[in-house]
Amino acid sequence: MVSIEVQNASVDFPIFDAKTRSLKKAVLGKVGGKIGTETRVPIIEALHDITLTLNEGDRVALVGHNGAGKSTLLRLLSGIYEPTRGTSKINGKIAPVFDLAVGMDPEISGLENIMIRGLFLGMSRKQMEARVEDISQFTELGDYLHLPLRTYSTGMRVRLALGVVTSIDPEILLLDEGIGAVDAAFMAKARDRLVDLVRRSGMLVFASHSDDLLFELCNTAIWMDEGRVKMHGSLREVLTAYKGRDPFEHMSKETLERLGETL
């Protein structure tokens, strides 16, 4: 059974190179987490007291303004950050797609990058070799796969990363914003594959500012604000509260039916 349980988890970042003195006044702006100054090393409270249960079949949208803690929450859910306080319990095979500029080596070929990412996600070399053909077809990259990654456009990198994570049958897919860089045709293809994956026994958490992508991929949503969960509910409820208006209201009946929403 795939699930994620987070209890009273906090993530505090120590900022070693910041001058404590210049941060004497506790800065509490609209953007970014709280900056604590009680200790000698300033701390950014990126996530504060998060309690969250996600279950199999959940397709969760993460919304919130810049610096609200969306990416940090995704890293907490992936196990990259362990909570400074509280606990997190992750049950399932994780596949994250975060910032695409890092975590991939620009100097080596697309194929090599596929292999390395696959190995990182717990695949064996043989298993990955068997999947290369499928990934190559899905991503439509063809001969580009033999060229160094630095020759790829952003959209092509996204295709590659999505190709890898969707081919390895992960149980928990964590996507950060940035995958919106691909064209509409590929997005439609990717959507089918992602939704299919989640249906087969999985979970998806997707952080994005693009409503269209969220409609396509998610059914529930979490609104992050200043490192806290401000709201957790159905996608429509949360987006309505977050945007101040119902994003579904001007949609045609067909679209709504396709997205599985009712008026």
Place this chain on the structure above:
Amino acid sequence: MPVVHAGRTFSRAVEDLRQGFAQRELWGHLGWQDIKQRYRRSVIGPLWITLSMAVTAAGLGLLYSTLFDTEIGTFLPYLTVGFIVWNFMLGCMTEGADTFISNEGLIKHLPAPLTVYALRTVWRLALMFVHNLLVYLVVLAIFFPDLVQDDYLLSKGGIPQPGLDWTIINAVPAFVLLALNGTWVALLFGIISTRYRDIPQVIGALTQLLFFMTPIVWPVDLITRKLGTSAGWMVWVAELNPLYHFIQIIRAPLIGSQQSWHHWAVVGGITIVGWALAMLAMRNYRSRVSYWV
């Protein structure tokens, strides 16, 4: 099996090590990738490792055998092997300290045991070590007659050495032990350096001195020859240097010089203490590394 992230326990540190070692294909691939990457688009590729070692060993060997008035036929193999082992140890210390810092991108973007990165570093260094061994094989081929002699001398008036024999195979477990130590060094130095960024600089500053303090370009019996019986305290310069014992367990069998069990004992002790410290660091700060990088 759910992964529970809470608290600092030894079982989670052990789990990290176990999973890290199990992902052999991953760190093996990454280590090779590093070597291929470094010599990409160069004509002779990784053979540059071998070539630069050959040039250094030949140059230093000729210079110091003249300076110290030693037999080139036995001194050049001595210096070559010492230098090859030193290069591996130097890598474990300097690149080991950089292990997590240089993998910042991967650590922040893909969940993986920390041990994978330490093993990536040690594996890369081991591959370089193998490249350098080619130089040893060439030197061995050239000076084989000098090294198989009974009671050959490293320097004039030095201790007679037994000469090369079947005990050369002792070098294999010795290297395994060295690599095992390299792993705890990469983990421990890596964790400390990620938190305190001055540490890699300190290590960098000290290694230069350490190189000249360790019997690599000079044989230990040179001390006794120069100072006679009053050399008591000078011998301790070598004996108190942990690196000397590591070099000696590999060098002595490879060039057929006097092997001594006390080197193995010291190395064994360092292995146990080092791993204990590394495990302590892993228990307490493993989960902090992704915050610090």
